[in-house]
Amino acid sequence: MKKSLSIFALIAALAGVVLYSAGGFRASAQTEPNDLFRIGEKLTYNISFGRFPNVAYAETHVVSRGKIGGKEAVEIQSKMKTLNYMSLDFLPVDTQRTTLVSPADGSPIYVKNIDNGAGVPVETATNFATKGGNGFDLTTILYKIRASGGSGSFNLFENEKFYPVVFQTIGSEMVKSEAGDFPANIIDVKSDYLTEQDFTSVKISIASEGSNIPVLFRLKTTKGEFRGVIASIQVAKPEVAPTAMPLPEQTPRPSPKPTPTETPYVDNQPMNGLPFALGETLNYSVTSGARKVGTVTLAAPERKLVKGKDSLLLTATVTSVSGPEIFRVTNGLRTNIDPDTLAPHDFSVRFDGQLAGFNQDVRFDQTASKVVAGNLNRIDVPVGTHNVLSLLYAMRLFNLTPSKDLNNPVNDTRVAVFWQGRATVFTLRPAQPQTLAIGEQKYAAQEITVSAGEPQLNALGLKVWLSSDASRIPLRINIGAYQLDLILPGVQ
16 A cells, blocks of 8 residues: 555656756746746646546646745645545545755755645655755656756655666657647656556656646556646746745644634635736627627626635626627626636526527536536546636736747647537737727737637637736737727727
8 A cells, every 4th residue: 555655656746847847947938047947837737547537637836936944945836636546556645745946956955745645634844954965855856857858867865765766768759638739758767766666667758849848757557557648737927935934844743633613704805916806897898890799898796605615706798789699788608716726616608699509507626627517417627627718817817928939939828728518728829019009099918819729719710918017907809700899998
């Protein structure tokens, strides 16, 4: 049983390497020369085992950069959770990890891990400042592998023992995933540590173009092969760097059980860290060519507890029509989302007439990577899948810096979106800032072109213009023959 836990520990560490390699530890289109990490980057992976899909998921987030104990550090948060039992030989895993890493050389400073797999949270912490700087842990040595150009050797320190780790590039491949297709280099990793944990082969495929993120990892055991494939790539604005604090001592211990007293939920709490506020209401004039069609209102009207979950309601509602059209007043979209991650809990579409075929009511089970339609239909989707309304708000938080080389769009953002009964990948391509005219007024804006793997969607020519200020308000939205322009003071 102990080795089964080590298997998932290594999977989690392999997922964690994306934080280092996506950061590149090199200058790139999204990384300043003196900034070794892409602060704000969040990546998700779907994990399969043999013929069983979606047995687990992993998520990584480069949160911030600051100081701890007087040392420069990058804070990385990651989590991994198994979604079902495969056999008695593989235990359920539910872990959350916070890692503080030196941006100078990629060595670990401090690691805190919370294991929820046994029901009672167990917290362990390691202060690497007391280790004398000899060797790397399971996560940071994977960064060294990435930073070394695909071949070399380092010492791994695990279980109070040193292990040599040797790795080399053995070939290349095209990795197809929910986040897109990536040409990648295959790196083979060998070590006595892996042999002791019953691994017969460990390979990592790293994208050879763009931001060079790991897009696939394969771990073979005597019982079968685990595969982790990139599912979503998002870059949000970084959080404020943490203030300096002393390093805690290593104190492995079970976390205390929560006290029975619970803080009562308060409706309509203010939003923190988002470019929009609770209660924001945006009115849009809808036109088709020179003809006015009506108005649509986007709103974030309330934050309440919905089915036991803290939920922010988002709506897109037809508020007026001009003459006969394809929609009617009160038609529109509704979704409840997580106020922290902006991931949707549910999604409802209500239209009359020609658009009635799009009507639906679905529920998002993010922990199980499912979308539930009705009572029985459970549809597999990548972790962090959005709907079209939640994406419109989430993109305001993304770091949509345009690529310097138009022929190498490394800054495209790929997001899984539930559309017409399945998840499809939307690619957001940012353009250079420009001046956008709405009526007689002009505004600094950025055009975002949205494409997908659906010919019908691409035929609509989806585009969104976001304001260049901190609010990132959608100023204009193009959908096929229709254009939505924000109604500003003095503009009708």
